[in-house]
Amino acid sequence: MLLSMRAEVETGLSEALERLGYPTDDLGIERPPDDVDAVLASSVAFRLAEVAGEAPPVVAAELADAFDTSDREYVRTVRTQGPYLNFLPAERYAEATLAAATEDGYGHLDPRDQSVVVEHTSANPTGPVHVGRARNPIIGDPIANLLDYAGYDVERHYYVNDAGRQIAMFTWAYERFDESDLPDPERDRPDYDLVRYYRKGSTFLEEGPEDAVAEAEAEIQAILQGLEEGEAESYDRVSTVVETVLGGMQQTLARLPASFDEFVRETRFMRDGSTEDVVARLRDTEHAVYEEEAWQLDLPDIDKNLVFLRSDDTSLYTTRDLAHHEWKFENFDRAVTVLGEDHELQARQLRSALDLLGHDTDQLETVHLSWVNLPEGGMSTREGTGIDLDDLLDEAIRRARAEVEDRLDGRMRDDELTEADIDRIARQVGIGAVRYDIVARQPTKTITFEWERALDFEAQSAPYIQYVHARASGILDEAEQLPDPTAVETATLDSEAERDLIREIARFPAVVEAAAEGLEPPAVATYAREFAETFNSFYRECPVLDAPGETRRARLALVAAAQTTVANALDILGIAAPESM
RNA sequence: GGGCACGUAGCUCAGACCGGACCAGAGCGUCGGACUUCUAAUCCGACGGUCGUGGGUUCAAAUCCCACCGUGCCCGCCA
Numbered sequence: 001m002l003l004s005m006r007a008e009v010e011t012g013l014s015e016a017l018e019r020l021g022y023p024t025d026d027l028g029i030e031r032p033p034d035d036v037d038a039v040l041a042s043s044v045a046f047r048l049a050e051v052a053g054e055a056p057p058v059v060a061a062e063l064a065d066a067f068d069t070s071d072r073e074y075v076r077t078v079r080t081q082g083p084y085l086n087f088l089p090a091e092r093y094a095e096a097t098l099a100a101a102t103e104d105g106y107g108h109l110d111p112r113d114q115s116v117v118v119e120h121t122s123a124n125p126t127g128p129v130h131v132g133r134a135r136n137p138i139i140g141d142p143i144a145n146l147l148d149y150a151g152y153d154v155e156r157h158y159y160v161n162d163a164g165r166q167i168a169m170f171t172w173a174y175e176r177f178d179e180s181d182l183p184d185p186e187r188d189r190p191d192y193d194l195v196r197y198y199r200k201g202s203t204f205l206e207e208g209p210e211d212a213v214a215e216a217e218a219e220i221q222a223i224l225q226g227l228e229e230g231e232a233e234s235y236d237r238v239s240t241v242v243e244t245v246l247g248g249m250q251q252t253l254a255r256l257p258a259s260f261d262e263f264v265r266e267t268r269f270m271r272d273g274s275t276e277d278v279v280a281r282l283r284d285t286e287h288a289v290y291e292e293e294a295w296q297l298d299l300p301d302i303d304k305n306l307v308f309l310r311s312d313d314t315s316l317y318t319t320r321d322l323a324h325h326e327w328k329f330e331n332f333d334r335a336v337t338v339l340g341e342d343h344e345l346q347a348r349q350l351r352s353a354l355d356l357l358g359h360d361t362d363q364l365e366t367v368h369l370s371w372v373n374l375p376e377g378g379m380s381t382r383e384g385t386g387i388d389l390d391d392l393l394d395e396a397i398r399r400a401r402a403e404v405e406d407r408l409d410g411r412m413r414d415d416e417l418t419e420a421d422i423d424r425i426a427r428q429v430g431i432g433a434v435r436y437d438i439v440a441r442q443p444t445k446t447i448t449f450e451w452e453r454a455l456d457f458e459a460q461s462a463p464y465i466q467y468v469h470a471r472a473s474g475i476l477d478e479a480e481q482l483p484d485p486t487a488v489e490t491a492t493l494d495s496e497a498e499r500d501l502i503r504e505i506a507r508f509p510a511v512v513e514a515a516a517e518g519l520e521p522p523a524v525a526t527y528a529r530e531f532a533e534t535f536n537s538f539y540r541e542c543p544v545l546d547a548p549g550e551t552r553r554a555r556l557a558l559v560a561a562a563q564t565t566v567a568n569a570l571d572i573l574g575i576a577a578p579e580s581m
Numbered sequence: 582g583g584g585c586a587c588g589u590a591g592c593u594c595a596g597a598c599c600g601g602a603c604c605a606g607a608g609c610g611u612c613g614g615a616c617u618u619c620u621a622a623u624c625c626g627a628c629g630g631u632c633g634u635g636g637g638u639u640c641a642a643a644u645c646c647c648a649c650c651g652u653g654c655c656c657g658c659c660a
Contacts (some may be wrong), residue, residue, distance in 0.1 A: 048639075165660065348585090370653070404622095414620090441595095474619070474620060529607085529608090581622075
């Protein structure tokens with residue numbers, strides 16, 4: 001609803017400015033501070049002061065007079081407070097907000113008829129997903145959700161690196177070593193099973209006898225060549241390892257949950273000839289140079305040359321990724337990629353090379369994530385350092401369960417939680433807490449992973465927000481009959497707590513719009529927390545079920561609207577909204 | 582050495598892209614209060630900050646520009 005109100009303010013203010021002969025290019029519309037009784041404000045008067053030859057407050061008063069509120073649906077009055085213009089909402093604003101927010105899809109913007117592919121996670125299928133990698137789906141999934149809410153047709157892709165050296169080495173190791181040479185797997189799962197070969201192979205190459213290592217290198221090289229030449233046998237050997245490990249990784253990711261519409265395999269772009277085709281076209285560009293027996297691109301504004309064809313005529317990761325992105329451009333209007341910060345240079349080279357090939361690279365956006373480190377250092381699948389995401393989730397659920405059981409005695413609500421409820425709550429709260437801890441922070445900031453903080457259920461955390469949903473659900477549950485939200489007297493909702501809550505509900509679609517625009521899930525996380533605070537004040541001050549007549553009806557409608565809003569905000573973040581906890 | 586990012590209360594962060602009611606807001610921690618009232622995973626209060634440092638632009642700077650300091654990442658015919 002805030003979006004509609006803003007549109008009215010924009011046209012109204014433009015008209016007023018025009019009438020007075022002022023420029024209309026900068027309306028200075030902003031959100032007023034919480035203690036101001038307005039929904040929107042403008043600071044134009046500051047900038048107009050010089051043109052007008054008057055002090056800002058004088059200009060503001062002049063504008064307030066010129067603003068025509070007679071035909072406005074949502075703007076009731078314009079008031080000045082010093083140099084600021086404050087726009088106060090009409091009762092219709094509250095009515096429309098309640099009506100809109102009780103619809104299940106509240107927060108979804110109008111469809112745009114534009115497709116976007118969100119690629120995220122894309123971790124190499126070398127072993128179990130660790131906590132460092134988990135930042136990618138935990139931010140990538142909400143980015144996809146956000147674009148979906150913003151009206152795009154979204155597809156979620158996981159790009160599977162099945163053609164690289166790592167995978168060739170893994171394949172060799174898997175075939176070369178025997179199970180009896182390996183330690184027991186940490187879990188009875190295919191990715192935990194196979195990663196042992198990967199680690200064993202990696203250690204062997206570093207520490208093994210010289211001639212055996214040379215022999216292994218030759219075998220790895222042969223696998224890579226086989227892939228390059230399109231030999232079916234090489235593809236089969238590699239895919240045994242890749243598909244098995246990937247299957248295991250998907251089980252972990254599904255717990256978050258993060259799911260994908262398509263797993264796009266890198267080898268696809270070797271087999272269909274598109275990588276070769278890219279190479280041919282790159283060679284014809286004026287930036288192509290042949291140096292040290294390899295084809296390279298001397299890209300504008302990038303110091304480092306990009307090698308796109310090795311001296312042995314094989315392609316590189318980035319070459320194949322170029323073919324991959326040309327395919328994305330053919331099939332989607334926009335492409336968003338969520339990558340680790342170590343790919344920053346590679347992403348710039350990719351963009352620049354795509355530009356060279358004649359693509360509109362404005363369609364391509366990249367979100368870079370900084371590392372999640374342990375207090376003692378980084379995480380690595382190959383070295384086996386780091387914490388498996390499964391372990392983190394298990395521990396989170398275990399602690400959440402202990403918490404639920406602790407609270408059982410002091411529980412005021414007289415419902416009986418079944419064993420199944422306790423399981424459900426532990427899972428929702430435990431996993432929610434892990435996700436919120438990561439999604440709420442700016443991706444550019446390095447995270448040092450600490451158990452205590454990641455699993456703090458009382459901080460600014462998921463359970464705090466989930467609790468609001470449970471409280472709202474509890475009230476609605478007991479109310480039995482819900483009022484028609486379009487037929488309640490919103491005027492009875494006149495306390496500060498009620499007005500604040502309406503205001504927060506109304507702002508949700510605008511939050512979605514801005515967060516989608518900037519690809520910023522943390523903005524939704526912050527909103528959800530602020531929303532929860534506002535709801536909790538309302539909850540404390542305004543009894544719903546025991547309120548008299550029309551007040552009860554109106555408050556019930558308000559609680560229903562709040563429940564939908566918080567449920568959908570959590571939905572964007574990929575965090576469960578518990579009915580009870 | 583070069584490129585990119587980050588630096589805000591003791592700790593973890595929001596605010597920065599788009600300067601304005603911010604002489605800066607949360608949470609944790611510490612201290613003190615509130616459960617006969619729709620779930621206390623809640624709420625209320627107190628203590629706590631030269632917004633890394635220095636300069637500049639502006640009527641106005643946490644926010645924009647420059648320099649410096651500190652930290653992370655990258656600078657492979659790896660991915």
